[in-house]
Amino acid sequence: MNNLEIDFSGKVIVVTGGSRGIGRAIVESFCGSNGRVYILDMDEKSARETVNEVTSRGGEVSFLPLDVSDHAMVRKVLGSILSEEGHVDVLVNDAGVSLPKPFAECTEKDWDFVVGINLKGTFNTSNVLFPSMIQRRYGKIVNIASIAGKLGGGFLGTSIYGASKAGVIGLTKGMAREGGPYGINVNAICPGVIRTAMGNAIPEEHQKVIIQGTPLRRYGEPYExxxxxxxxxxxxxxxxxxEIMDVDGGIVRD
Ligand SMILES: NC(=O)c1ccc[n+]([C@@H]2O[C@H](COP(=O)([O-])OP(=O)(O)OC[C@H]3O[C@@H](n4cnc5c(N)ncnc54)[C@H](O)[C@@H]3O)[C@@H](O)[C@H]2O)c1
Incomplete structure (x- = not known):
């Protein structure tokens, strides 16, 4: 039997960080397959642009402002989606920040900022939705980690970033073990360098070195x-x- 159609008709999907970059491509991918998507993000301007464009192509997408690092706010916003829709089928934790800064200069505030969004943010949303997924015996969680979570950061002063993404990888494996018996799948993707505001912020000379060390010899595109x-x-x-899946043009080959 061949059943390779992806169809998200009737599915409620939450994408944090869905306003722009990789998150926007994720939103487009779900909306192109008939999913009903909620973007949760802090960047209202980009979110409005994405919502307008995706809606004009017939996609079903809404935006709710949210700072994923704020547990109380996450509980409130996801609670409103659960009361409106009755359930959430898919959660994608994409919201993230990078802070290229030499480790010797990093402060406690820097740590709290990066770990608060990348790791605690992933905890916050998953923690709020997990019980309802357990109850329904159905749920899909996809976390956007990074190859920096495997290799360690530090290449461009991103040690804290790498540590936060290593935490996301660990959390993914644990939630997968705990969610499996209840029909919940939890996986993570480790992008290499992707052509977004974050990827393009890497200085030109470093971009060249990265591309040389990438078997496919190019940056990835958000839709990939x-x-x-x-x-x-x-x-x-x-x-x-x-599963911790590298989508990185072959940089990490373990
Ligand atoms: N671009 C890359 O090369 C690359 C590589 C590996 C991993 N990643 C990861 O992919 C994800 C998306 O990155 P991107 O390149 O699209 O970056 P981006 O900066 O273009 O997008 C990040 C999105 O997250 C949102 N966001 C940031 N802080 C938030 C918060 N506190 N609450 C809610 N939303 C918040 C932003 O507003 C934005 O919409 C991130 O988790 C990033 O770490 C990116």
Whole structure:
């Protein structure tokens, strides 16, 4: 039997950081497959642009402002989606920040900022939605980690970033073990360098070195992450959980 269509009709999907960059490509990928998407983000201007464009193509997408590092706010906003829709089928934790700064100059505030969004933010949303997914015996969580979470950061002064993404990888594996018996799949994607505001912020000379060390010899495009997220969030990937998948042009080969 061949059943390779991805169709998210009737599915409620939450994408944090969905306003722009990789998150926007993830939103487009779900909306292109008939999903009902909520963007939770702090960048209202980009969110409005994304909502207008995706809606004009027939996609079903809404925006709710949210700082993922604020647990009380996450509980409130996700609570409002649960009361409106009755359930959330798919959660994608994409919201993230990078702070290229030499480790010797980093402060406690820097740590709290990066870890608060990248790792605690992933905890906050997953923690709020997990009980309802357990109750329904269904849920898909896809976390956007980074190859920096595997290799360690530090290349461009991103040690804290690497540590936060290593935490996301650990959390993904744990949630997959705990969620598996209840029909919840939890996976993570480790992008390499992707052409977004974050990827383009890398200085030109470093970009050249990175591309030389990438077997496919180019940056990734946001839609190349969107495609894999849609696959992992679909029932095509029903027997995959706890997987930490590199989508990096071949940089990490372990
Ligand atoms: N671009 C890359 O090369 C790359 C590589 C590896 C991993 N990643 C990861 O992919 C994800 C998306 O990155 P991107 O390149 O699209 O970056 P981006 O800066 O273009 O987008 C990040 C999104 O997250 C949102 N965001 C930031 N802080 C938030 C908060 N506190 N609450 C809610 N939303 C918040 C931003 O408003 C933005 O919409 C991040 O988790 C990033 O770490 C990116």
């Amino acid at each position: 992450i969107g495609n894999v997220v849609a696959f992992l969030a679909s029932d095509l990937a029903s027997h995959i959980t706890g």
